[in-house]
Amino acid sequence: MRLIEAIRSAFSAIAANALRSLLTMLGIVIGVAAVIAMVAIGSGARNLVDQQIRSLGANLAIVTPGNVTQGGARLGAGAASSLTDDDAHAIRREVDGVVAAAPFVQGGAQVVAGGSNWATRIYGIDRDWFSAREWDVATGRTFDPEEVRRGDIVILLGQTVARNLFGEDDPIDQIVRVRNVPFRVIGVMASKGQSAFGQDQDDVVFVPLDAGRRRVIGRNYAKDGSVGSIFVKFADESDIEPGIASMTELLRQRHRITGEQEDDFSIRNLTEIANTASASANTLSMLLAAVAAVSLLVGGIGIMNIMLVSVTERTREIGLRLAVGARPRDILSQFLIEATTLSTIGGALGIGLGAGAAYLVAQLAGWPSLVSTNAIIVAVGFSALVGIFFGFYPAQRAARLDPIEALRRE
Amino acid sequence: MALIETRDLRRVYDLDAGRVVALDSVSLDIDKGDFVAVMGPSGSGKSTFMNLVGCLDKPTTGHYRLADTAVERLDADGLARLRNREIGFVFQQFNLLPRVDALGNVELPMVYAGFDRRTRRERALHALGRVGLAERAHHRPMQLSGGQQQRVAIARALVNGPSLLLADEPTGALDSRTANEIMALFQELNREGVTIVLVTHDAEVGRHAHRLIRFRDGRVTEDHRQVPVDARALAREAAE
Structure with a gap:
């Protein structure tokens, strides 16, 4: 018997017992709906995390100064200003896989433009910053090498700062004052949105490293070209681990730290932090998938049950089909196809329901949700498999019926 | 050359x-074109004989040839094929599929013979015409009388052009x-x-047949020709 006809006859058998079929499918419907909704919501959440990772910049490590002991008191991490421009340059030069090493200093500052002012974070950076953070200007231009080298008093505004100081006006070539130093605006950064920790990353201004050190961010950065921290970007994720090891060695050498002495810096793998977040999102998804799998299992048992009932009810039909020339395998495939059709229709209904639920959650709770084609394919495939798996035993019982016995059955 | 040889x-x-x-030890020949009634009380072996002749069952020992095929050598698929091509069954309870109209019921053997939809439709309509039910092609069994249902069943039995029509108490559920x-x-x-082989315990029905075979306790006790084999059928056989 041709497949198309087998499916058509399966549909008519299912339609003949519409209510019963629907109730049977319910388990699969709920299971698949759960899978679809959970995967949609889960992947939406993971997408958000991914987006935040990307906004930080991929394959990134950060080198921060270590703790320092002053007069017997151990100050916290970052208290030292042990890192320098030259450390960054050495990292860029000597560590394999490093594509950018961006030293920076940071502080808070009140930025004044005409009548308005705005408190924000100010960063002193060099040109590596833009590639390390994968962050470019939206309008205007970034610092040129000369401006960085000389420490010119030019400034780049984050979107939030630009909006608060200038509203709709074009800030390019306007003058803003930071600690009374007049900086010329040469560009406005592209929007980065929120960080993974909920900060507004656009509430920021950038000045050349030396300008920042000498003119606005006091402390003792000015002497010996020391910097706050260094972002290090690697070409590939696999470069990060060996890169961190050789950076550690390099910096210990440069800082003359030997033997048992503690590092005066620390290096963190930011990609790893992001991966952890992403892994926990994955764990959640797996858990939900397990719940869904259980309900698919229950649905499958329901299908097996109803197919067994159906085989018993239709024993005479089976006997007749065998008498007119159906081979046992024709009967087997007829009932397998019927079970599979049943479960696949259930799967399709489940996808509709799940997508609806995901959409509703997205609307009500404001979570992102994403019904992926993959999830749909997997759900349909899985429900078909459930049909085949749980339909096999009843179908085999049908196929093994003795035609004489079957025809005699009332 | 006999159609059936046991x-x-x-x-x-x-x-x-x-x-x-x-x-037990049944050796019979049934010729092509014959009309045979198989009679006997229940437990006489007539049903067993019919199941064997109908290729629904295989003999414990002995030989059975149907249309030159040694049936006892066939596996389940081979038996199914033989039933599909060479045998048309008519049952006491009609055994029509309730969800399918008359046409669909008649098409069923052709589904397993692998005919395409159009050929099936054509031949099924023709077979329904042969039993006088062309106008009822789209009625479901429930909408048909008992006699009409049995006619549909007969059309179904004929549709693959079998060499043998095997009827088991075909009038048992019908008024006289x-x-x-x-x-x-x-x-x-x-x-x-x-060629028709008809199993019945109704003597009235048995009278219509040309040859009457009586079973008792698993053996043939009477084999009686009532009407000579139709001369035209013999002539046709000779022509083939």
């Missing part, structure tokens, strides 16, 4: 109660007037050359 056909059932010899109509139809089909 030699020492024996069927033994191993039941919990012990071995039951349902059929309808039963006569069905018997008339069988006779007409037989005149057209269809």
